Structures are given as structure tokens and as C-alpha cells.
Amino acid sequence: MKNSVFVDSEISQLKRLIIHSPDSGLGKVVPSKAQDWLFEDIIHLETMRRKEYDYYVKLLLFFLDPEKIKGKAEESSAKGNRNFFKPNAEGYFNSDKVIDFEKLLAEVLSIELVKVQLIAAVSAIEECSYLEMQSFLTFDAKELSKVLITGITDKGEMFFPPIPNLIFTRDIGIVVNDYLILNKPAKVARSRESLLAKYVFFNHPYFTDLKYKIIEIEEDEEHFLLPEDQGKRIDTLEGGDVMMVAPNHLLIGISERTTVEAARQVIDKLFEKDIVKKVTLIKIPAKRDYMHIDTIFTQIKKNVWVLLGSLARTKEVAQNEKVWDELGQRFKHEDIVIKQFFKEAGNIQSRDFDNLEELLKYVSEIDLKCMEPVNFIYSGNNIFPFGAREQWTDSCNLLVLKEGVAIGYDRNDYTGEAFKEHGFKLIHAKELVSMFEKGTAKPEEIENTIILLPSSELSRARGGSHCMSMPLERVSVIKK
Numbered sequence: 510m511k512n513s514v515f516v517d518s519e520i521s522q523l524k525r526l527i528i529h530s531p532d533s534g535l536g537k538v539v540p541s542k543a544q545d546w547l548f549e550d551i552i553h554l555e556t557m558r559r560k561e562y563d564y565y566v567k568l569l570l571f572f573l574d575p576e577k578i579k580g581k582a583e584e585s586s587a588k589g590n591r592n593f594f595k596p597n598a599e600g601y602f603n604s605d606k607v608i609d610f611e612k613l614l615a616e617v618l619s620i621e622l623v624k625v626q627l628i629a630a631v632s633a634i635e636e637c638s639y640l641e642m643q644s645f646l647t648f649d650a651k652e653l654s655k656v657l658i659t660g661i662t663d664k665g666e667m668f669f670p671p672i673p674n675l676i677f678t679r680d681i682g683i684v685v686n687d688y689l690i691l692n693k694p695a696k697v698a699r700s701r702e703s704l705l706a707k708y709v710f711f712n713h714p715y716f717t718d719l720k721y722k723i724i725e726i727e728e729d730e731e732h733f734l735l736p737e738d739q740g741k742r743i744d745t746l747e748g749g750d751v752m753m754v755a756p757n758h759l760l761i762g763i764s765e766r767t768t769v770e771a772a773r774q775v776i777d778k779l780f781e782k783d784i785v786k787k788v789t790l791i792k793i794p795a796k797r798d799y800m801h802i803d804t805i806f807t808q809i810k811k812n813v814w815v816l817l818g819s820l821a822r823t824k825e826v827a828q829n830e831k832v833w834d835e836l837g838q839r840f841k842h843e844d845i846v847i848k849q850f851f852k853e854a855g856n857i858q859s860r861d862f863d864n865l866e867e868l869l870k871y872v873s874e875i876d877l878k879c880m881e882p883v884n885f886i887y888s889g890n891n892i893f894p895f896g897a898r899e900q901w902t903d904s905c906n907l908l909v910l911k912e913g914v915a916i917g918y919d920r921n922d923y924t925g926e927a928f929k930e931h932g933f934k935l936i937h938a939k940e941l942v943s944m945f946e947k948g949t950a951k952p953e954e955i956e957n958t959i960i961l962l963p964s965s966e967l968s969r970a971r972g973g974s975h976c977m978s979m980p981l982e983r984v985s986v987i988k989k
Contacts (some may be wrong), residue, residue: 686799691703760788
């Protein structure tokens with residue numbers, strides 16, 4: 510596996526990423542713990558795997574590593590045969606471009622010292638008996654990686670809770686040019702994810718050259734002085750709130766999950782190492798509705814963004830527009846605050862943006878030097894109440910495979926109509942995979958297309974294709 514980590518945009522051709530296929534832990538989420546484990550509902554695991562996520566993997570392979578999937582797309586879906594999709598199983602596709610986190614973890618656990626250290630660390634954060642967990646030392650690396658992720662031993666014993674949110678690999682780390690920001694989750698349910706990710710990124714041979722380019726978020730030095738009933742983490746940052754939109758420009762959302770204190774740390778560390786020139790903070794309402802900034806907007810092309818209309822403009826602008834729907838109810842426009850910090854002549858300065866559209870237009874025109882008019886495609890086509898409904902099911906959360914080609918969910922009909930009105934084609938994932946398999950279409954020929962992924966179960970988890978990806982490498986957005 511060639512050691513290559515580089516991302517300088519959200520839209521240039523994707524070459525390598527980390528994913529995590531739905532594991533058995535997702536099928537063990539119980540209703541009484543669903544919200545504690547950050548799920549809105551329980552899911553049907555086999556439907557999520559066979560009818561939804563497997564198509565996501567097939568698409569990624571066709572676009573990033575076609576030799577691993579050619580001639581196998583239909584066979585891989587055969588009833589009773591999912592080994593093709595299972596990390597570490599016999600017959601696994603084993604790509605070095607579409608990489609499952611579980612595979613990386615197993616490879617790290619084959620290092621004996623790391624294995625011992627990680628078992629001790631997990632026993633500490635899960636408050637398990639270390640003596641009992643020492644039995645894990647007898648497990649081989651593949652078996653142990655599965656146990657540490659699902660919490661379930663091969664005998665079916667649930668040793669500790671699953672970490673079902675690992676399917677959303679975006680939240681464990683973000684590549685910024687050729688550096689990596691390790692994230693620090695806000696919720697206790699994601700602590701083990703963060704720990705496993707740290708061990709992978711600091712110990713896996715693939716990331717050897719990256720070791721001194723990893724940026725960690727540290728807890729406030731006076732955190733231990735806070736009253737014990739105020740034990741909430743002060744410095745938290747999750748990947749859904751971080752977007753590398755241009756070679757010198759990083760966006761950070763201040764949200765339900767990411768704090769301004771963590772953002773300040775990132776700004777200081779990035780500017781100190783001269784990794785970027787600009788960092789823009791976007792403060793959105795700290796509500797479950799939004800969670801991260803990538804739930805309210807993502808970029809599709811240099812001049813095209815999909816976003817939630819109710820957070821797009823200031824109240825002043827909204828008041829001059831038609832803000833009443835057909836039921837006589839006022840559209841709700843909520844305030845967001847946008848402040849950009851930039852280095853100029855060795856000094857850090859700042860500027861404000863009035864609204865989200867102004868900022869995104871700035872990214873397109875100033876950072877990416879786009880000469881075409883900037884277009885905004887709104888969740889639900891800005892029709893009440895579908896803007897909010899479809900944003901909830903990830904209409905604004907798309908992964909771009911190459912500029913103008915992105916994966917979205919099939920259930921967001923009104924947003925799909927908005928894409929069509931702006932010249933995009935819509936095609937269902939199953940149909941496109943079949944065309945690739947038959948040779949009637951080629952990934953390199955697909956342009957200005959939104960690929961619709963089946964999503965009845967995936968959407969219950971409150972994350973889209975953008976959330977389900979951690980890009981490690983993209984082609985530079987700057988033409989050489």
C-alpha cells in the first residue's frame with residue numbers, strides 16, 4: 510500500500526478513503542439505548558448491509574479501484590455470500606484504495622506491543638476488568654479487531670457496548686493538505702472510536718511518514734479544576750464539522766458536537782505550522798437537527814453547493830423575500846455566525862460574513878478561482894416542509910467522487926428535483942452498478958450526476974455518504 514495522504518478540497522477526484530461496513534454491533538442496538546448510542550432508531554442490519562451499504566461499497570470500488578470489483582458485482586450480492594464485503598474474511602475485496610477501518614485495526618493489532626497497550630487502554634475507558642480482558646491476548650488480530658469494534662466475542666458474549674457510529678468514519682479524522690487532524694468526540698459513546706483511531710494512525714505502517722504531521726486536540730489545561738458535576742469536555746471536535754474546501758482554507762463548524770475552544774486550538778496549530786492561510790468558523794444552532802455543518806451543506810462542484818435554505822441567509826434578507834408558505838406559516842430562518850481568521854504579514858486578522866451563501870460564494874470565487882456563476886441547490890427544493898424533512902434524512906450530506914458526481918440518498922425526492930433543475934442527472938445506485946458491470950457505462954464517462962443510494966435503514970442512523978467516508982487522498986484541486 511503506497512503511503513499517500515493528501516486532501517485540498519471537497520470536490521476533486523477521490524483516490525483513497527477509509528470506510529467501515531456495518532458490523533454486528535449495529536444489530537445489537539436496543540431501543541432503550543439507541544439515543545445514548547447516538548442513533549434515532551434501531552436498524553435492520555441485513556437490509557442495511559445487502560440492499561444499501563453494499564451498493565455504496567460497489568460504487569466506491571468501481572470509481573476508485575475497478576480491478577477489485579470487475580466481474581464480481583453480481584456475485585458479491587449472492588444470497589448467503591457476503592464475505593466479499595467483510596474485512597478480514599476469506600474472499601474480502603481487500604482494496605488499498607477503499608480501506609475498511611477494521612482491516613487497519615487488525616493490522617495494527619498484529620504488533621504485539623500495540624495489542625497489549627490497546628487492550629489495557631480499552632479496559633480503562635470501558636471500566637472493564639483488566640484481568641478478564643487479558644484473555645483477549647490469546648485472540649488473533651482479526652478476531653480481536655472485531656471484538657474491540659462490536660463489543661461481542663465470537664462466543665456471542667457482549668463484553669462492552671458496540672460503537673455503531675464507527676460507520677461514520679468522517680468523524681475520526683480529517684486530512685488537511687498532507688496533515689491529519691485527529692478528532693475528539695463530544696459524546697462518551699464515541700470515546701472508544703477515538704481511542705482505536707489514535708492507535709491506528711500512530712502505529713499503522715501506512716501512516717509512518719504521517720506520524721509527525723498528526724494534530725491532536727488536547728483538553729483545556731485547567732479542565733481538572735472544574736466542579737465534578739461540570740465534567741463535560743470543553744475541547745471537542747468531530748470530522749463532520751471540518752471541511753477542507755480549498756488548499757489554503759479550512760471550515761470548522763461550532764455546533765452541538767464541536768466547541769469554539771477546540772476550534773481555537775486547531776487555528777493556532779495550523780497557523781503555527783503554516784498548513785493553511787485561512788480558517789473560517791461557522792457557528793450553527795447547537796441542535797440535534799443539524800449536528801454538524803456537513804448536515805446543512807456540502808459542495809458538489811466548484812460553483813455548486815447543496816444546502817439548507819433556512820440557514821442560508823440572514824433574517825434581514827429573508828424578510829425581503831417570500832417567507833410565508835401556503836399554510837400561512839412563517840419559514841424559520843435561524844441565525845448563524847461566521848468569522849474568518851487569516852494570516853497576513855505574519856499577523857492573524859479576521860473578517861465576518863453576513864450569511865452562509867456569502868461565505869460559500871467566496872470559497873468558489875476567491876479560493877477556487879471559479880469564473881462560472883455560483884449556484885445553490887436547496888434541501889427539499891426550498892418547499893415547505895420538505896427542506897427540513899429532507900435535511901433530516903441527509904439531503905445536504907453528499908460525498909463527491911469527482912467534481913459534479915456525488916452519492917446521495919434516494920429518499921430525498923424534492924432535493925433530487927432541485928438537482929435536475931440545475932442540470933444534474935439522477936440515477937439509482939443499483940442501475941449504475943449494473944451498467945458498470947455490463948460495460949454499458951464507465952465511471953470516467955459519468956458527469957454531472959447524483960447517484961441515489963437506497964437509504965431506508967441508513968437514514969435511521971442520521972448520516973449520509975459524506976459522513977460515511979474519511980478521504981485520505983484526492984487529486985489536487987489546483988491544476989498543475
